[in-house]
Every structure is written in C-alpha cells, then in structure tokens.
Amino acid sequence: MRLFLCRGLLLAGFGLLTFAAQAQTAAPTKTDSINIRRLYDEALLRGQSYDNLRHLTGRIGARLSGSPQAQQAVDWGKLTMEKLGLDRVYLQEVMVPHWVRGAKEKGEIKPAKGKGIELNVCALGGSVGTGGKLRAGVVEVKTWAELAALPAEKVKGKFVFFNRPMNPTYVETGRAYGEAGDQRRNGAIEAAKRGAVGALVRSLTLAHDDFPHTGTMRYDEQVAKLPAAALSTNGADQLSQLLKADPGLTFELEMSCETLPEVKSYNVVGEITGSKYPAEIITVGGHLDSWDLGQGAHDDGTGCVQSMEVLRLLKATGLRPERTVRAVLFMNEENGVRGGEKYAALAKATGEKHLAAMESDGGGFTPRGFSIEAPAAVVQHMQQWQPLFVPYFSGAFEAGHAGTDIGPLKDQAKALIGYRCDSQRYFDLHHTAADTFDKVNRRELELGGASMASLIYLLSKYGL
Structure with missing residues (x-):
C-alpha cells in the first residue's frame, strides 16, 4: 500500500509539474521578442499597406455597399491577396442594401x-x-x-x-x-x-x-x-x-436620396493554413465598404490593408503560423453588418473552430494596443504578452469592445480583439468628405500592421 501511495504521489507530482509547464508556455520568450522585431523591421522597411491604400482610395474611392465602386473594391481585394501567394483566396456571397445619395x-x-x-x-x-x-x-x-x-x-x-x-x-x-x-x-x-x-x-x-x-x-x-x-x-x-x-x-x-433593391456583393477572404493546428482559425479583418462622401481612407481602408499586410508579414518573415490565419475584407459594415453576419453564419454552419478574431476599424493612426472581449481568464492570459509590445508603445491590453464585424462571432470565438490606435483625430474625419488618403501617415499605418501581425503570431503559437 505504501508503494502504491508513493507511486500515486509521484504521479500526482509529475502531473502538477506538467500542468505548471503548460501554464507557463504562453509566457513570452527571447525568441518571441526577436520574431516580433523581425515583423516590425519588415513592415517599416518594406511595408505594402500604404501603397495598397493609395490604390484603393485613389483608383476606386468611396465604396458604399451596392455601388459599382464596392464591386471594384471586391475585385481589387481578391486580386491583391492572390498576388501574395496565400494558400487560399475566395469570396463569400452576401446580399447588401443599396442606398444612393x-x-x-x-x-x-x-x-x-x-x-x-x-x-x-x-x-x-x-x-x-x-x-x-x-x-x-x-x-x-x-x-x-x-x-x-x-x-x-x-x-x-x-x-x-x-x-x-x-x-x-x-x-x-x-x-x-x-x-x-x-x-x-x-x-x-x-x-x-x-x-x-x-x-x-x-x-x-x-x-x-x-x-x-x-x-x-x-x-x-x-x-x-x-x-x-x-x-x-x-x-x-x-x-x-x-x-x-x-x-x-x-x-x-x-x-x-433613395433606397434601391438589394445587390449581391461579397466578403473577400484569404488565408494561410496552420502548420500544426489547421482546424483552429484566427481571423483578422476590416470592412471594405465605406460611406460615399470621401475616400473611406481611415474608415476603413486602413483596416483592410493592415489585415492583408498581416498575412504578407508572416510570409515575408518565414513565420508560418501554427494555426490558420485568415484575413477578411468584410462588406457592409456601415449600413447593415451583412458581411459580418454572413461570415459568422457560414462559420457556424460548416463547424469551423474560431480561436480568436481581430478587427481594425478605428483608423490608421499610431498603435496603442488592443481591447479584448473575452472572459477575464483569457484577458489575463493575453496580458502576459504586454512586455513584448511595450518597446513599440502599443502595450495597452485591456478588456473592452472589439468591433462590429467580428461581433457576430462572439459565441464561436474564445476572444474578440479590437486593434486600438490613437483616437484623438479619428472622429474629425469619420464619415466625412475629409476622410481621404492624404490624412493617413505611412509610418503610423505600417506600425499598426506590424502590431497586429505580432499579436496574431503569438495567438497562433500559444493559442488561448
């Protein structure tokens, strides 16, 4: 009996040690710091967000749901992600309102x-x-x-x-x-x-x-x-x-102004398949539609180009994600959220497993950190990574609202995450004719993409 007791104590002790080791695996390492530095270097030296935004806003312009420009943006988004050499690029059909000014x-x-x-x-x-x-x-x-x-x-x-x-x-x-x-x-x-x-x-x-x-x-x-x-x-x-x-x-x-019959449109989706856990999905996105008065630069062209840039940065640095990372350019956030609702409905219908979803829809200003919509334990888990972001002045990890388009995923994902940047100028431009490309700073925009890619890298490596 004593032998069995000792053996039981040894097994119990081994189990506790194993649990402790697993609990500490999300703690940042020197390798993580080096890899995040690589992501930032790539973004600041060769980032493509700014040039992509120049094309989206200058060649296409405002993209109100149902408009010809919205369809042009869909075509552009699909082509741009195909050029990145992703594992998969596709469209999700969605019916959207068609209001004209x-x-x-x-x-x-x-x-x-x-x-x-x-x-x-x-x-x-x-x-x-x-x-x-x-x-x-x-x-x-x-x-x-x-x-x-x-x-x-x-x-x-x-x-x-x-x-x-x-x-x-x-x-x-x-x-x-x-x-x-x-x-x-x-x-x-x-x-x-x-x-x-x-x-x-x-x-x-x-x-x-x-x-x-x-x-x-x-x-x-x-x-x-x-x-x-x-x-x-x-x-x-x-x-x-x-x-x-x-x-x-x-x-x-x-x-x-008047409302016309609904129009067929699309979410644009591109993804890199996870190397270890391909069935676990991390979504990052912004909304492709905009209001019709300006060029939809900060709202939300910046979020779209940053989301695509996350995938490019992971590929360019050779940091293949362990979980599947999917960029989504959502359609119809401004006047219906049809794209976000359709994405969540399709994910549920096909039994997809979403680990987390991140949204950038607060402009392309200087990054400050992230707001996390999740149970307290998940928020605390992610706050272990704050020290890695402090050198880049984006270390605010706080509980809070994540975003409109990813909101329908609330019951499917373990965490919803909002990319947060300096908000002081955003509502000066929001929904106006002043929301144009010239109001976006290249460096601020590329720093934001690097910040998002860094958190996606950690989520992919450690999970939740």
Whole structure:
C-alpha cells in the first residue's frame, strides 16, 4: 500500500509539474521578442499597406455597399491577396442594401427677415428624400426628455433639431461617440412619433468645422419615415444661436436620396493554413465598404490593408503560423453588418473552430494596443504578452469592445480583439468628405500592421 501511495504521489507530482509547464508556455520568450522585431523591421522597411491604400482610395474611392465602386473594391481585394501567394483566396456571397445619395443636398436657414443662410448638410445613410424642397419651423432639443416634455403643438409640422454635442471631457473619444450616437440613429423615429416633418442632427465629432458627418440611421415601421440630415458642427452652432434670437425662423431642406433593391456583393477572404493546428482559425479583418462622401481612407481602408499586410508579414518573415490565419475584407459594415453576419453564419454552419478574431476599424493612426472581449481568464492570459509590445508603445491590453464585424462571432470565438490606435483625430474625419488618403501617415499605418501581425503570431503559437 505504501508503494502504491508513493507511486500515486509521484504521479500526482509529475502531473502538477506538467500542468505548471503548460501554464507557463504562453509566457513570452527571447525568441518571441526577436520574431516580433523581425515583423516590425519588415513592415517599416518594406511595408505594402500604404501603397495598397493609395490604390484603393485613389483608383476606386468611396465604396458604399451596392455601388459599382464596392464591386471594384471586391475585385481589387481578391486580386491583391492572390498576388501574395496565400494558400487560399475566395469570396463569400452576401446580399447588401443599396442606398444612393443622389444630388448634393441643400440646407438653408430662412430668417423671418433678411437673406437666407446656407448650411453644409448631408443626408444620413438610409434616409428618405424630401420629395423636393421641404420648409418648416425648427425646435431644438438636446435630450429625449426635452423632446418628450414639449407640447404637441411645439413639435408637429416642424423639424426636430437634435443638438447634443459629444462629451469633450472623455479622453477616449469612442466613448463620447457612442453616447451621442443615439440621436443620429433614432432621431427620425422619435421626431416622427411627435408629428414632426424631419430630423436635423448635429454631426458626431468634437471638431468645430464645416464638414457634415453622415452615418446610418433607423426607421420604425410603426411611424412615418422622415428625412434626416446631419448639420456640420459650425452649422449646428449657428442654427442654435439664430433660433434663440428668432424662434420663428424656418429651415429649408432638399435631398434626393433613395433606397434601391438589394445587390449581391461579397466578403473577400484569404488565408494561410496552420502548420500544426489547421482546424483552429484566427481571423483578422476590416470592412471594405465605406460611406460615399470621401475616400473611406481611415474608415476603413486602413483596416483592410493592415489585415492583408498581416498575412504578407508572416510570409515575408518565414513565420508560418501554427494555426490558420485568415484575413477578411468584410462588406457592409456601415449600413447593415451583412458581411459580418454572413461570415459568422457560414462559420457556424460548416463547424469551423474560431480561436480568436481581430478587427481594425478605428483608423490608421499610431498603435496603442488592443481591447479584448473575452472572459477575464483569457484577458489575463493575453496580458502576459504586454512586455513584448511595450518597446513599440502599443502595450495597452485591456478588456473592452472589439468591433462590429467580428461581433457576430462572439459565441464561436474564445476572444474578440479590437486593434486600438490613437483616437484623438479619428472622429474629425469619420464619415466625412475629409476622410481621404492624404490624412493617413505611412509610418503610423505600417506600425499598426506590424502590431497586429505580432499579436496574431503569438495567438497562433500559444493559442488561448
């Protein structure tokens, strides 16, 4: 019995040692540091993200879902990944909305006396048109409670002007955007419930300029569909000031936007098969579609070219991943998330095993780190790798929202990861005509691709 006991203790001790060794295998090594340095060197010396972005934005331009330019972007993405010599490149078919802006919108303040004042406006994505010129009085609100408290006669037959600014005291600008975004998304619905004729919304930016910001909005089939337009922040401030002096002024809006029948489009997918665990998939992606006002450079051309660059960097450095790494250029993030939903549905239907998914959709600015949407134990597991990223100033590994397109994978992947870069300038450009190639810095963009590739390398090597 003593012999069996000793043997049992020895086996138990061996098991504990084995478990301890396995638990420590995710700790970074000198080899990892060297390999990450190789990825950064390759990106900074021979990176292709910037030149790919130049082509996408300059030769193709804005890529609203359903447009000819969106299809051109699909063709370009497929060809570009095929040139990388990946193990597999293919398309995933998806039906997408097809909304068109039409002629340039017009907005004008009509004072009771004096000359009209033109404002820069743009239709919110998905809005109906005005059917000619629509002129009405204006009532300004900053909160839903203010709107609810107004007597019916103060709202009926007027434009509701939603003028709540983003909170400038938040250092994390995405938080300010999220809090103010409800008025853009739901403004037309709430205005319709009160008998208004249209919705005017302050642009979602902390900048004070003349660029109106578009973005998706919603309708409720239970109430009328009202035209909804964004005013630039300067225009919103001007309208607010004039309303105080002249509450009886009117506003004239003209928009010819409309929604056409859905169109067949595609996600573009390229992958490197894992050398040891090919059935375990790590996805990295950005969205190929963009709004139609600028070139869709930071939103989200940068995310697409960085995702493709992850695969190129792994191949160029000879660091073949142990798990399958798949780059996805998602279609229709801006006004439907159809591509993200289709990708997740296909993965579930075919029984694919997703270890993790990473998304880059915050611009191509200086990398800061990653936000991780996963159980606390998984977040802690990944935080072991922070020291490897500190020399590159991208060592922030924090729990938080990962991304819209990979969100549908939440129940399939062990971790969803958002690439995070400096956010202070992003919402100055987001959804505007100013989102153009010249606003992207080559070095910042290539550093971001290297940061993403480095984390993908570690995920592939150690798993979760």
